[in-house]
Structures are given as C-alpha cells and as structure tokens.
Amino acid sequence: MNLPAWRSQLHDPSFRQGAADMLGAGLGVGAWGLVTGVAMVKGGMSTPLALLMSLTVYAGSAQxxxxxxxxxxxxxxxxxxxxxxxxxxxxxxxxxxxxxFAHLPRRQRLALGFFSGDVIFVAFMKRFPRPEPRPEQLPYFWGAATTNWLAWQVPSIAGIILANTIPLSWGLGFAGVLALLGIMLSMLGDRASWLATAVACTAAVAAFALPLKLNILVAIAAAVTAGLAMEAGERALRRARARAAGSDT
Known part of the structure; x- marks a missing residue:
C-alpha cells in the first residue's frame, strides 16, 4: 500500500472504528506481549534476536x-x-x-495475512457477518490491525529490553495466563469452540508427562478433531431437519 493510500485509510471513519473496537482487548494483548518479551530473554535468547523474533514472527501463541x-x-x-x-x-x-479480500492484489493479501490475529478476526466477523466485499472493510481491518500491532509490539519490546530488571516475583507468567484466558473466552461463540476448548484442556493435562511439551501437540490435535467432528455433526443435523421440513410440506 502506497503512502497516499495509507493516509486515506487513516482518515477513513471505518479505520477509526476498527481501532476503537480493538481498544478493549488491547490490555490483554499488551500483557501477553510483555510476558512473551520477558520470556524470550529469560529463556536465554539474546536481546537483538528476541527483537527480531518479535517483529518478524509476530505470533504470540507460537512464540x-x-x-x-x-x-x-x-x-x-x-x-x-x-x-x-x-x-x-x-x-x-x-x-x-x-x-x-480475494479481489485485492496478492501483495495486499499477504500483508493482511501477516497482520491478522485472533482478536482482529473476531471483531471483523462481528462487524461484517455477511461474507461479501464492502468498501469499509479494508480500512476497518487496518484500523484494528494497527491497534493490535502496537498493543503487542510496544509491551513486547519493553519486556525484551527490561527483562533482566523485571523480577520473576512480579508474577508476570500468571498475568499472561489471565490475559490469554480473557482473549480466549471472548472468542468462544458456539458449541464447537466450547467443546474444542474443553477437549484441549483435558488432553493437555492427561498428556502432561510427555517430554518436550508434546502435550501441547496432543491437545491441539484432539481439539481440532473434536471441533471438526462437532461442526460436521451440526451440519448433518441441519440437513436432516431441512429434509424433514421439506417432506412435511
């Protein structure tokens, strides 16, 4: 996106709306970013490498x-x-x-993919539930993405730079867990996501003894399987009800 186009996005009301919708989740995202920044340095990563990882990877869960x-x-x-x-x-x-966004050039779609995030996705889908292109969608996305990026990167970089001066007694790990829980709970909007979350928690605890944190992989695999099975079952039930309603008429 060139500079004039970016300036026009900044002045679009939808840009400001997207930024405003992300402010509520910004505190949780910031706490998560701070914990991740501190964890990278405390885990033995050098400050330059941690900064590079924060700016290029930009994926808190994966980090x-x-x-x-x-x-x-x-x-x-x-x-x-x-x-x-x-x-x-x-x-x-x-x-x-x-x-x-399928109609946009590949370069813009790649940028959208890099700056997208869980909370952005939830906010966007609530604002635009109908899957059809509209002019205000792109500025809304960039407003939300800009707020989310700043809410993540500023605390993350602060955590990286100040990691050696922040004592572990502050309990930042627990604060990060609370932030993640808040973000996760805001995304649970249907039975399939609730089931996947419950299955993931159960599987992670059951496989906790596995080496190299492989219980995380077990939990992810179990959650994805449960969520897909739940959605498939619900689709089959809706089709059966539709056929039943058609036969009644």
Missing part, C-alpha cells in the same frame, strides 16, 4: 509454545511442528478472509 522447546534443546522438527500446529487456525481464518 510461547516453542520457547520451552528451544530452551530444552528440542529437535528442530519438533519446534517447527509445534509452531505449525499452533498456527493452523490461521488457515481457517484465511479461508474466511477470502470472501472479503
């Missing part, structure tokens, strides 16, 4: 998932597989973004 594996010296394939599994949800997000 927190692979950090213990990196500290434990896990094989590279385990680290890559874990990060891939944690980020599989973005494949689903991308398939749903397609209905809104």
């Amino acid at each position: 927190l998932a692979v950090l213990p594996l990196m500290v434990a010296g896990a094989p590279l394939w385990v680290i890559w597989l874990t990060a891939t599994c944690v980020n599989l949800r973005f494949v689903i997000f991308s398939s749903m973004w397609r209905s809104y």
Whole structure:
C-alpha cells in the first residue's frame, strides 16, 4: 500500500472504528506481549534476536509454545511442528478472509495475512457477518490491525529490553495466563469452540508427562478433531431437519 493510500485509510471513519473496537482487548494483548518479551530473554535468547523474533514472527501463541522447546534443546522438527500446529487456525481464518479480500492484489493479501490475529478476526466477523466485499472493510481491518500491532509490539519490546530488571516475583507468567484466558473466552461463540476448548484442556493435562511439551501437540490435535467432528455433526443435523421440513410440506 502506497503512502497516499495509507493516509486515506487513516482518515477513513471505518479505520477509526476498527481501532476503537480493538481498544478493549488491547490490555490483554499488551500483557501477553510483555510476558512473551520477558520470556524470550529469560529463556536465554539474546536481546537483538528476541527483537527480531518479535517483529518478524509476530505470533504470540507460537512464540510461547516453542520457547520451552528451544530452551530444552528440542529437535528442530519438533519446534517447527509445534509452531505449525499452533498456527493452523490461521488457515481457517484465511479461508474466511477470502470472501472479503480475494479481489485485492496478492501483495495486499499477504500483508493482511501477516497482520491478522485472533482478536482482529473476531471483531471483523462481528462487524461484517455477511461474507461479501464492502468498501469499509479494508480500512476497518487496518484500523484494528494497527491497534493490535502496537498493543503487542510496544509491551513486547519493553519486556525484551527490561527483562533482566523485571523480577520473576512480579508474577508476570500468571498475568499472561489471565490475559490469554480473557482473549480466549471472548472468542468462544458456539458449541464447537466450547467443546474444542474443553477437549484441549483435558488432553493437555492427561498428556502432561510427555517430554518436550508434546502435550501441547496432543491437545491441539484432539481439539481440532473434536471441533471438526462437532461442526460436521451440526451440519448433518441441519440437513436432516431441512429434509424433514421439506417432506412435511
């Protein structure tokens, strides 16, 4: 996106609306970013490398998932597989973004994919539930994405720079867990997501004894399977009800 186009986005009312809709979740995202920044340095990563990871990876769940594996010296394939599994949800997000942004040039779509996030996705879908392109959708996305990026990067960079001066007694890990819970609960809008969450929690605890944090992979696999099975069952039930209603008429 060129500079004039970006300036026009900034002055669009939908841009400001997207930014405003993300302010509520900004505190949780910021706490999560701060914890991740501190964890990267405390885990033995150098400050320049941690800064590079924060700015280029920009995926809090994946970063927190692979950090213990990196500290434990896990094989590279385990680290890559874990990060891939944690980020599989973005494949689903991308398939749903397609209905809104498929008409845009590839460069813009790649930028949208990089700056998208869980909370942005939820806010966008609530604002635009009908899967059809509208002129205000792109500025709304960038307003939400800009707020989310700043809410993440500023605390994350602060955590990286100040990691050696922040004592562990502050309980930032617990604060990060609370932030994640708040974000997660805001995304649970149907029975399939609730079931997937319950299955993931149960599987993670049941497989806790596995080495290299492999219980995370088990929990993800179990949650995805349960969620897909739930959605398939609901679709089959709706089709059966539709056929029944058609036969009654």
